[in-house]
Amino acid sequence: MTQLENVTVLAASNVYFDGKCVSHTVITADGTRKSVGVILPAALTFSTGAPETMELTAGTCRVRRAGETDWTGYAAGDSFDVPGDSSFEIEVADGQLDYICHFG
Secondary structure, eight states: OOOOOSEEEEEEEEEEGGGTEEEEEEEETTSOEEEEEEEOSEEEEEEESSOEEEEEEESEEEEEETTOOSOEEEETTOEEEEOSSEEEEEEEOSSOEEEEEEEO
């Protein structure tokens, strides 16, 4: 997905990890909440409340979900799922990672 149609974008940014991850909340016409953001080079750990699908639109990363021992590499065009009430580690080695996070 490279473009979201007919959405409302909340102007306030969500800034995490001292600016290493910045996103904006997007509300679709049917009320679904998503976030669109960027992760700069870093190794970060995110906690999830609801299940999430991370859709990568640019860049590369590697991910390790809670309970896993192996890392999995992802690139633009890939996506990965994370269960609710869980966590995942993500490493962006260089450049930036652009993403759309689908909740629920």
